[in-house]
Amino acid sequence: ELKVEQNPLFLSMQEGKNYTIYCNYSTTSDRLYWYRQDPGKSLESLFVLLSNGAVKQEGRLMASLDTKARLSTLHITAAVHDLSATYFCAVDSARQLTFGSGTQLTVLP
Amino acid sequence: NAGVTQTPKFRILKIGQSMTLQCTQDMNHNYMYWYRQDPGMGLKLIYYSVGAGITDKGEVPNGYNVSRSTTEDFPLRLELAAPSQTSVYFCASGRYTEAFFGQGTRLTVV
Numbered sequence: 001e002l003k004v005e006q007n008p009l010f011l012s013m014q015e016g017k018n019y020t021i022y023c024n025y026s027t028t029s030d031r032l033y034w035y036r037q038d039p040g041k042s043l044e045s046l047f048v049l050l051s052n053g054a055v056k057q058e059g060r061l062m063a064s065l066d067t068k069a070r071l072s073t074l075h076i077t078a079a080v081h082d083l084s085a086t087y088f089c090a091v092d093s094a095r096q097l098t099f100g101s102g103t104q105l106t107v108l109p
Numbered sequence: 110n111a112g113v114t115q116t117p118k119f120r121i122l123k124i125g126q127s128m129t130l131q132c133t134q135d136m137n138h139n140y141m142y143w144y145r146q147d148p149g150m151g152l153k154l155i156y157y158s159v160g161a162g163i164t165d166k167g168e169v170p171n172g173y174n175v176s177r178s179t180t181e182d183f184p185l186r187l188e189l190a191a192p193s194q195t196s197v198y199f200c201a202s203g204r205y206t207e208a209f210f211g212q213g214t215r216l217t218v219v
Contacts, residue, residue, distance in 0.1 A: 004151075031206060042199065043152075043210045088151055092206040095159060096167060097142070099151035 002027045002093045006100035013079050014108050021103045023072040023089035031092035032072050034063050036085045037102070043088065047074075079107045111135050113211035115200050121217045122190040130185040130214050132200030140203045141183040143167075143175065145196040146213075152199065158183055190218045 003026040013019050023032070031050055035043040047056040049065035049072060056063050060083065062075045072089055086104045090097040116131045134141065139160045144152040144167075154167030158177040172194060174186040183202075187194060195218045201208035 033207065042212045045207070045209065048207055090152075090208075095140070095206060096154055096157060097152075097206050097208060098154075098168075099144075101151045102149075 002098045004091050004098050004100040006103050010104050012106045015080055016078050019076050021074040023100055025070050025091045029091045029093050030067050032065050033090045034074055035088045038085050081107045083107050113200055113202050113209055115211035115214050119215045126190050127188050130198055132183045133181050134202040138202035138204055142201040143185045144199045147196050192218050194218050
């Protein structure tokens with residue numbers, strides 16, 4: 001059974017600081033997704049990572065995938081308040097997506 | 110394009126009642142999914158479909174049924190609602206596992 005673990009689960013950071021969210025998974029997969037969810041809202045797709053070594057960047061967020069280590073990271077650069085949300089990674093296995101528990105990010109002024 | 114449309118947005122059910130959550134997509138996606146999200150948790154897969162006429166169980170299928178008679182529609186049926194089914198339900202579609210989500214249905218069973 002595929003297990004997906006994110007850490008930290010809760011993250012408070014000050015504006016302007018950098019931080020990394022980690023997503024570890026337990027079985028082989030070469031397809032990983034990052035989503036953002038605002039309170040009471042649906043999930044918005046952020047990144048699709050399709051191969052080992054894949055790196056995607058959008059604004060202050062950068063995601064990477066290391067399939068050998070079974071690890072993906074979501075790096076936040078110079079955080080701003082608008083990035084406050086819950087971030088989920090999701091791993092593809094046998095046509096199903098298994099989600100991590102999410103990282104609730106709060107960016108403080 | 111509307112994308113993935115779910116109805117209703119909110120519903121309160123009494124224990125033992127039944128209901129159908131509707132999901133329609135207009136992106137001609139073969140893959141469709143039903144997830145539930147409990148408070149403060151990630152999403153758990155209930156059922157999925159890789160095309161019309163084909164459905165399969167996910168991680169938490171008990172108490173639910175689905176059908177996929179057309180590419181566009183993937184309704185989720187709750188039979189004999191229980192308090193444990195209180196959750197937010199998300200439908201999603203995609204060409205493969207890259208899923209685009211609907212706005213969710215918030216269901217409370219009392």
